[in-house]
Amino acid sequence: xxxxxxxxxxxxxxxxxxxxxxxxxxxxxxxxxxxxxxGAQEIVSPYLNDLKGYSxxxxxxxxxIVVKTxxxxxxxxxxxxxxxxxxxxxxxxxxxxDAVVSGGDTGAFMALSKIYIKTFQGISRPAIPAxxxxxxxxxxxxxxxxNAQCTPEMxxxxxxxxxxxxxxxLNVQNPKIALLNIGTEVEKGHKDIQEAAVxxxxxxxxxxRGFIEGNYITQGDIDVIVTDGFTGNVALKTIQGSAILIKxxxxxxxxxxxxxxxxxxxxxxxxxxxxKSIDQRYYNGAPFLGLKGIAxxxxxxxxxxxxENALKVAINMVERKLPSLIEMHLKKG
Amino acid sequence: xxxxxxxxxxxxxxxxxxxxxxxxxxxxxxxxxxxxxxGAQEIVSPYLNDLKGYSxxxxxxxxxIVVKTxxxxxxxxxxxxxxxxxxxxxxxxxxxxDAVVSGGDTGAFMALSKIYIKTFQGISRPAIPAxxxxxxxxxxxxxxxxNAQCTPEMxxxxxxxxxxxxxxxLNVQNPKIALLNIGTEVEKGHKDIQEAAVxxxxxxxxxxRGFIEGNYITQGDIDVIVTDGFTGNVALKTIQGSAILIKxxxxxxxxxxxxxxxxxxxxxxxxxxxxKSIDQRYYNGAPFLGLKGIAxxxxxxxxxxxxENALKVAINMVERKLPSLIEMHLKKG
Numbered sequence: 001x002x003x004x005x006x007x008x009x010x011x012x013x014x015x016x017x018x019x020x021x022x023x024x025x026x027x028x029x030x031x032x033x034x035x036x037x038x039g040a041q042e043i044v045s046p047y048l049n050d051l052k053g054y055s056x057x058x059x060x061x062x063x064x065i066v067v068k069t070x071x072x073x074x075x076x077x078x079x080x081x082x083x084x085x086x087x088x089x090x091x092x093x094x095x096x097x098d099a100v101v102s103g104g105d106t107g108a109f110m111a112l113s114k115i116y117i118k119t120f121q122g123i124s125r126p127a128i129p130a131x132x133x134x135x136x137x138x139x140x141x142x143x144x145x146x147n148a149q150c151t152p153e154m155x156x157x158x159x160x161x162x163x164x165x166x167x168x169x170l171n172v173q174n175p176k177i178a179l180l181n182i183g184t185e186v187e188k189g190h191k192d193i194q195e196a197a198v199x200x201x202x203x204x205x206x207x208x209r210g211f212i213e214g215n216y217i218t219q220g221d222i223d224v225i226v227t228d229g230f231t232g233n234v235a236l237k238t239i240q241g242s243a244i245l246i247k248x249x250x251x252x253x254x255x256x257x258x259x260x261x262x263x264x265x266x267x268x269x270x271x272x273x274x275x276k277s278i279d280q281r282y283y284n285g286a287p288f289l290g291l292k293g294i295a296x297x298x299x300x301x302x303x304x305x306x307x308e309n310a311l312k313v314a315i316n317m318v319e320r321k322l323p324s325l326i327e328m329h330l331k332k333g
Numbered sequence: 334x335x336x337x338x339x340x341x342x343x344x345x346x347x348x349x350x351x352x353x354x355x356x357x358x359x360x361x362x363x364x365x366x367x368x369x370x371x372g373a374q375e376i377v378s379p380y381l382n383d384l385k386g387y388s389x390x391x392x393x394x395x396x397x398i399v400v401k402t403x404x405x406x407x408x409x410x411x412x413x414x415x416x417x418x419x420x421x422x423x424x425x426x427x428x429x430x431d432a433v434v435s436g437g438d439t440g441a442f443m444a445l446s447k448i449y450i451k452t453f454q455g456i457s458r459p460a461i462p463a464x465x466x467x468x469x470x471x472x473x474x475x476x477x478x479x480n481a482q483c484t485p486e487m488x489x490x491x492x493x494x495x496x497x498x499x500x501x502x503l504n505v506q507n508p509k510i511a512l513l514n515i516g517t518e519v520e521k522g523h524k525d526i527q528e529a530a531v532x533x534x535x536x537x538x539x540x541x542r543g544f545i546e547g548n549y550i551t552q553g554d555i556d557v558i559v560t561d562g563f564t565g566n567v568a569l570k571t572i573q574g575s576a577i578l579i580k581x582x583x584x585x586x587x588x589x590x591x592x593x594x595x596x597x598x599x600x601x602x603x604x605x606x607x608x609k610s611i612d613q614r615y616y617n618g619a620p621f622l623g624l625k626g627i628a629x630x631x632x633x634x635x636x637x638x639x640x641e642n643a644l645k646v647a648i649n650m651v652e653r654k655l656p657s658l659i660e661m662h663l664k665k666g
Contacts, residue, residue, distance in 0.1 A: 070518075135581050145515050148523045182478050182566040185403075190481045190563065214570030218578035227567075230523065233515040234564050235571045237547030242575035245551035245611070248468050253600065253607040260603035266596025267587060274586040278578070 002032055003318050004097045005311065006088040009039030009047075010066045012103025012300050012307065016047040019103070022307035026315075027054050033315070036097050038063050038084035063087050069105045069300075076108045077115060085109060090116045092293040099294035099314040101285070103302055109295065110146060110288060117293040120327055126288035127158050127229070128297065129165055130236055133278045136220025140166045141180075142289065145233035155179065155196035155226055159206055160329045161289040162224040168320040169313075174207050175223035180231060181211035192228075200226070205329065243278065285310030290330075292323055335365050336651050337430045338644060339421040342372030343399040345436025345633050345640065349380040352436070355640035359648075360387050366648070369430050371396050371417035396420050402438045402633075409441045410448060418442060422449045425626040432627035432647040434618070436635055442628065443479060443621060450626040453660055459621035460491050460562070461630065462498055463569060466611045469553025473499045474513075475622065478566035485528035488512065488559055492533050492541070493662045494622040495557040501653040502646075507540050508556035513564060514544035525561075533559070538662065576611065618643030623663075625656055 007023060009016045016039060023035055034057055037044070041062040051058055065083040067076055080086045085104050091097040093116035102109050110126065119126055129142035142158050142165075143150070150158075159177050166172045179197055181189040186197070188211060200208040212222050214235060227235070254264035264271075276282070280299070284306035288295045294317050298310035340356065342349045349372060356368055367390055370377070374395040384391055398416040400409055413419040418437050424430040426449040435442050443459065452459055462475035475491050475498075476483070483491075492510050499505045512530055514522040519530070521544060533541040545555050547568060560568070587597035597604075609615070613632070617639035621628045627650050631643035 133578065135578060148515060180567060182481065182563055182570075214567040214572075215574040215577070217571060218574040230515055231564055231567050234513060234547040234560075234568050237515075238550060238568045238571045239547075239575045241548040241551040242572045243579065244548070245466065245468060246576065246579050249607040249610060250604075253603040256603040256606070259599040263596040263599025263601075263603075266592040267600065268596075270586040270589040270593035270596075271583075273589070274582040277582060 002034055003315055004034045004036060005314050005318075006036040006038065006091040006097035006100040007311075008085045008088040008100070008102035008104055009037050009044050010084040010104070011109075012298060012302055014303070015039070016044045018302065018304055018307050020044075020047040020050050021304045022311060023058070024050050024054070025304065025308045026311045027057055030315075033057060035059075036061065036088070036091050038088045040064070040066060040084065061087060067104050067108045071105075071108070073107060073111055077111060080112070086112050086116075089113055089295065092295065093117050098318040099296060101296045101298060101310050101314050103298035103300050103307060103310070106145070106297060109297055113288055113291055113295040117291045117295060119290045120292060120330055122330065123157060123290035124154070126290035127161060128286050129162060129289060130286055131169075131283045132217065132236070132239065133283075134218045134220030138170060138283075139217065139220060139223055139225060141217065141225040141227065141232055141236065143227065143229040143232050144236050144286070145229045146288070147229040149230070150192065150228035152192050152195035152199055155193070155228070156199040156203065157290070157330065159200050159203070159208070159224065159226045161326050162226060163206065164325045164329050165287065165289060165322070166224055168322055168325060169316065172223050176207050176209045176221070177224045177226060178209045178212035178222040180214070180217075180225050180227035180235065182213065184211045184213065196226075240280070281306035282309055285313030287313065287317055287322060289326060294318060294322055334652075335367055336648055337367045337369060338647050338651075339369040339371065339424040339430035339433040340644075341418045341421040341433070341435035341437055342370050342377055343417045343437070344442075345631060345635055347636070348372070349377045351635065351637055351640050353377075353380040353383050354637045355644060356391070357383050357387070358637065358641045359644045360390055363648075366390060368392075369394065369421070369424050371421045373397070373399060373417070394420060400437050400441045404438075404441070406440060406444055410444060413445070419445050422446055422628065425628065426450050431651040432629060434629045434631060434643050434647050436631035436633050436640060436643070439478070439630060442630055446621055446624055446628040450624045450628060452623050453625060453663055455663065456490060456623035457487070459623035460494060461619050462495060462622060463619055464502075464616045465550065465569070465572065466616075467551045467553030471503060471616075472550065472553060472556055472558060474550070474558040474560065474565055474569065476560065476562040476565050477569050477619070478562045479621070480562040482563070483525065483561035485525050485532055488526070488529035488561070489532045489536065490623070490663065492536070492539055492557065492559045494659050495559060496539065497658045497662050498620070498622060498655070499557055501655055501658060502649065505556050509540050509542050509554070510557045510559060511542045511545035511555040513547070513550075513558050513560035513568065515546065517544045517546065529559075573613070614639035615642060618646030620646065620650055620655060622659060627651060627655060
């Protein structure tokens, strides 16, 4: 099977200086790939040289506009195909590509994906999931920001889609699912989360385990953590902030005395291994769950390793036919 | 000025084996303190020996019931003064004590405080604040779980009370205040938070700086972070969970090879200093803000150092007359 991926070359902080080297890395190991590439001719051209030798594996489509954070959403939508992001998304809707990857503005990418690719019946806005490192491996949390306010029915949809995604991506069978809350007793939290708890508990396809508190996210006892996009976004970013604080404290500690400096040199390679296990670049690339096609959001700050990972997520999800699996589960739900 | 503190000796996971040694430690350095102590005679008695030599500094009141998590709130309230927690809270309402400290169940302590001590006009439920370590020092976040759903007016009250508390506790003048949100653009988040932003911005007493995202909490650029109790509780516990994960990864890294083991020994004392700066015990003890008296919640898992810190918070807040300061600011608001 030949897989075709559309890439918004301009998305993300570094544009083609990151997106094209990442494509080259992926092409080196797989010959069954084809890329539809969208971007501004004059900016992209110098980087296309890197793709020499892969001329049968890509086509470049010049576009006029680059979507930037801060642009008005209605303008982005009105200009549609003129932007690298819009044209890339549209190629999935038109069946020219099997998936689209962009590191551009999340709101714009989500809006264009909804308009062109469309969501399954009953899904008002797709959910954004993320894998998080835990003491025992990875867990999946969703929604991470697409839906600031959620009904109990939406939380049930997130649970069903999360189950499909973690099975497709990590092959977790019958994942343990919990709702993020401020306590584990049934009466904790607000009305919506209590109603969602009933829906998840009664659903025959879900292995629902009750509420989980923030301090247990990283314990690894739960596979899929379901939450509204507001709380999920705050939790995800808070984990990132905590890691930055601890990194700061550690680097101060390791340079405090001559002993700690020598000690650091001795620990360095072990510490690097530990750091790699929580390095976000290796978890980069999240599908918009609930779309009829595959759109993968790469983090805006991603470097080549991060964007390469997002491309691999796209390929993986095409191979596993993510949208059909989701549709099947939502129909049962 | 003699300061009288009521202590629920039975509160917290370790009861009088922690609460009494902490009282002894505080009494060693200050002679102007008096403690009203409440607890079960047979459990407390052996520990009272530790207070020998301080017989002029405490009175013990035996009580029948110990409030435990899982007990029905209406039962706790109905039994009121029969419990060590209820009697200790009541002594503040009756002006027998200047403040009460308990490590018992938060919901019960909050309910009893509301009933006996009462809140200021317009405060439906007191807010729970916490100090968090940042790259630049401490910041204050509230609410941490007392109010799962908040109106814009409540978020304004939290901002005003947070301003008073961080000034009273850390002497921060004109603290920088922000609302926790999922983005910094004005249109981000839900309706309540956008309305709250307008209230905070327009209030002449507040140095409002806009929205803050979860990853910036630990950066230390903002002094008071205002949020609803649901999001705040998740964020606080997520920070705790992240710290546990990183501790786990570090201890694996430090024991991985003979080099990293030796390296760890060389870094140990510097690492311990770094760890101390995020050790929650030194931040233990949070007032219920908005009460007409002083009630300090100690973490249930606290050891002697933690409970001692909660007692110090109580003493500090009595000296600074926290409730009058809060009342004054709420009236202006």
